[in-house]
Amino acid sequence: MIRFAGLVGAVLLVATAAFAQQAAEPLLKGEAAFGDWHADRPGVRRLIRPEDLQAPFITESASNGPGVAQRPEEAKPILPPGFSAEMIASGIINPRVVRVAPNGDVFVANSNDNQIRLYRLAEGSARPAEKAIFANNLTRPYGIAFYPPGDNPQWVYIANSNGVVRFAYRNGDLKARGEPETIVDNIPRKNHWTRDIAFSPDGKTLYFSVGSYSNVGEEGMGKEPEGGLDAWMKSKPLGAAWGMEDGRADVLAFDPDGKNRRVVATGLRNCAGMTIQPATGALWCVVNERDSLGDNVPFEFATTIREGGFYGWPWYYIGNNEDPRRKGERPDLAGKAIVPDVLMQAHSAPLNIAFYDGKSFPPDYQGDAFVALHGSWNRGVRTGYKVVRLKFRDGKPTGEYEDFMTGFVVSDEAVWGRPVGVAVAKDGALIVTEDGSGTIWRVTYDAHRS
Template sequence: MIRITGLAALALLLASGAFAQQAGQPLLTGKKAFGDWKADRPGVRRLIKPDDLPKPNAAESASNGGGVTDRPEDAKPILPPGFSAELVASGIDSPRVVRVAPNGDLFVADSRANQIRVYRLAEGSAKPAEKSVFAKGLTRPYGIAFYPPGDKPQWVYVANSNSIVRFAYRDGDLEASGRPETIVSDIPSSHHWTRDIAFSPDGRTLYLSVGSGSNTAEDMGARPKGGVEEWARSEPLGATWGAEEGRADVLAFDPDGKNRRMVATGLRNCSGMTVQPATGALWCVVNERDELGDNVPFEYATTVKDGAFYGWPWYYIGDNEDPSHKGARPDLAGKVTVPDVLIQAHSAPLNITFYEGGNFPADYKGDAFVTLHGSWNRNVRTGYKVVRLRFKDGKPTGEYEDFATGFVIADDAVWGRPVGVAVAKDGALIVTEDGNGTIWRVTYGDGRS
């Protein structure tokens, strides 16, 4: 990590804090929605549509991924008026996905340390009353799910980069009582390694996201054995082959890991999944491809429709053809599903959760929170924040607004990279970030639901 002076950091944080008090931000649309970290503040609203896509390679791509610095003293996420953030834990190697057990315990994937941590918070507080390592010796664990869904799960499922395992679980366990049982093996693990998992509301289906093995399928090979036409007749719509076979997909299994099937294809890197409580629909947040310019293509959050193809690697955001695959798959034109909510390019969305808690104001119910890990392939940084996706009657409006900002403190200095997001049992929002390895509890008012 690099260091910056405390006074400079404090000045930037105070300036950002002043922005946070401004309310009633106008809705930014079209090119005005393509901002960077300097324009970010709670309440800024954006609506991006497919027609807003610039042409690819209109701006030269950049490599701008460094600059993680020590968290300045007293630095916190900047939030809308009435909200506050308290530190739950710090100094964690790589806190990524966070999921909440039915009893309220926070299960956190510490991916680089190859373990799952558990935090039991004191009532109405961010202070852990107990903490433990639930399981260790894993392989870059990421997704976590409790099975069966409901109040009395018997298993904790964990998605490694190369497998899904499960641990026997009883309500309140702080440590696994036995060795892991492998449920799904032989998952390709190179390049994009974040594997998320979720169960359908009825518990009959286990979903698994598997990201691509490359940026734009450079190693896939020009043609599958037997030719493209034969492949297209025998495989799901938009399925890839060669080194990318079984990747850039959402798969489904029975809870015991059997009956593998394809749900959707063309999702370059679905790093986060959740089920929408109001509808039972599966949602993904997706990192799209790089090196096509500052604002191409858009990232997105979307429902995952059975049998749908979302474009990668041949197309993006509908029928926009990737220049590196020009003319390769004309048979797929007109068959690409357009995502539900478009997010600024290179924001790197990693996780999503729907808010059904009782602590936040009533108009937050039914909306979703998405963590944006932040750009590396953009001239001026974007992302590095938590945003709120707006819904009406269970359907996305397409609009999103900044909720938690302040993680970037200079063009070359970032202290926080949001990853995990979950709603605690008491209605607080839990956010992890892996720049400085911290976990935060966000509440409204006095923090009581």
């Protein structure tokens, strides 16, 4: 890690400025929404539309990964008035997805250590009353799901980079019962390894996301599949890729026992996070779009996943915008790529999504969604590195999103935090993981603090 002189002062200065500018933030639209971390603060709102897309290559493709600064002991994320963050744990090498069991236990995928951690929090506190390693010897675990959905699960499903395993489970178990049972295997594990899982509300379908092998099919994917394009189109779902990308950039579905594999949707470069929207039962996905087309192209997105839907990759993006690197290869797919529901700044790297169905935040948060933005590397001035709130009205996205949790970036060169996981605790708090400093946070609201 990098230690920067004056880091504490920088963080506190940003926090003071943020709280001074909370009220009545204007809605940023079009190019005004293409800012960077300097403008980020709780309450900043953005609305990005498909027509706001710039042409590719207006700016050069940047390589601008962050240095990770050591987090000062007193540094905390910046939140809207009335909200506060308390640390649950620190010093974890790679905390990624976080999911909350029906009994309130917090499960965290520690991907680099190939384990699932468990935290049982003291009532009304971020202090762990108990903590344990729930499972070990996994393979870059990421997604976590409890089955069947509801208050009395019998299994914990874990998405490894190469498939899905499950452990017998009863509410309150601190450690896995016995050895893992393999449910799904033969999944390609290299590159874009973040495999998430979710169950349909009726428990009959296990959804499983598999990201692409390469950025835009440039590695191991020729212009046509073996046997010709016509034969491929007749035997595969709309927009299915081939070669090294066969079975990738997809959302797959299985029966809960791992049988009856099928493709739900294609053309999703890296659906790194999935969840079910409580109000509608719809499957939602947050997607890391492709790189190397410029600072603001294309937009990242969150979207419902439609059965049989094609979302563009690698030939098109954000609807009918053809990628110049695959120009003219698939005219048959023109006009067939679904336009996503919520567009976010390019290269923000959304990794997880959770709908707020708790009761402890203000009423207008009910039904909205939180998305963790891991942060850019392919942008001249960095963006992301925050948690944002997607706005919904009557169960439908407005397209607008708002900065909720910021303060992780300390300079143009360094960050101390990179948000990854978001989950709603049983008591209505928001649990957030970040893998820059390896911390887990509990976010609560108290009207008396606002």
